[in-house]
Amino acid sequence: MASTRQVSDFASRLATSKDSVRPTLISDRVYELLRQAIVEGELAPNDRVVESEIARRLGVSQAPVREAVKQLAREGLLVHVPRRGNFVVEISTEDAEHARQVREPLERLAATMAAERVTDEHLAELEALVAQMRQAVEVNDVGRFRDIDIAFHTRVVQIAANPFLTRMWEVLEPNLRALRAIADPLFEGDWRAMADEHGRLVLLLRDGDGARAADAFADHAAGRAPVPDRRTRRKPAPH
Structure with a gap:
């Protein structure tokens, strides 16, 4: 208390x-x-x-x-x-790290399989989600950004078309959200760069190189992605 x-x-x-x-x-x-x-x-x-x-x-x-x-x-x-x-909310740093450790191999596998199966329609869906992320940044709506970010990664898992992977992600995703292990609302870096990073992930899927896409998604999940930290000050989100 x-x-x-x-x-x-x-x-x-x-x-x-x-x-x-x-x-x-x-x-x-x-x-x-x-x-x-x-x-x-x-x-x-x-x-x-x-x-x-x-x-x-x-x-x-x-x-x-x-x-x-x-x-x-x-x-x-x-x-x-x-x-x-x-x-x-009380966030356990240890729990959040454990969730990320499980997320990383799932994202790696999803990207590998998605790169082999992705269609132009899938790519258009993912690009639309990235555009929505950028729109959320423009109006400083962090909650909306988080929802879209999670939807993006969920869609990649679905594109992979492995029902067991989908089930595992469905179990993990609520915990990632609760533990702020995805799109942390307290992130103080550049949210525009974060949206751009998702755009880069789409391009790698478009290239069809499963190995490169897997490495990039794994780095992204582990927080190793090259997102600049410009310490931008966020404004209150609209309602």
């Missing part, structure tokens, strides 16, 4: 931000406040986020707070526990 200092700091942030919330898009501003509180540790892992309390302190209705909470849940920063409420 949060320390007294953390609770006091977060309450103080809400109090001082009360007036600035009103003239902006309220859900965007609430999202920004909550996200910053999580990133900076004012809301610690396993802390409960009470929509009614936040709305009361900010002097707004619960609707924009609810929208902000939903967006943070989509990004993997909050989790909803039925009959208990919303809580800041």
Whole structure:
């Protein structure tokens, strides 16, 4: 649970931000406040986020707070526990690394097989997903980027056309999402470059070189892909 200092700091942030919330898009501003509180540790892992309390302190209705909470849940920063409420996610670094270790050989196999089976129609689907990633970056919607990123890798697995591989991915994918082992919402690098990296993966599949595609997908899954880190500051996502 949060320390007294953390609770006091977060309450103080809400109090001082009360007036600035009103003239902006309220859900965007609430999202920004909550996200910053999580990133900076004012809301610690396993802390409960009470929509009614936040709305009361900010002097707004619960609707924009609810929208902000939903967006943070989509990004993997909050989790909803039925009959208990919303809580800041606690991520085990060890669990996340274990998930990546399993993901890497699956992605390698999927890329090898997909490169042999990919069609022009498949490539068009993957290119459309990359275009959607770039659109999500332009409007600073990290949650949308994550959804598309996961859809991209799921589609590559499906193109591989191995039912056992598909089943294994279906088991692993929810854990990758929950553990933020794919498209980490706290990534501070260049999200445009991340989208471009997916474009490069599509080109390798188009070339039909299974070995090169396998190495590239494995490096991508393990976080070894050459994505620049320009430390760009993200804006709040739209609602």
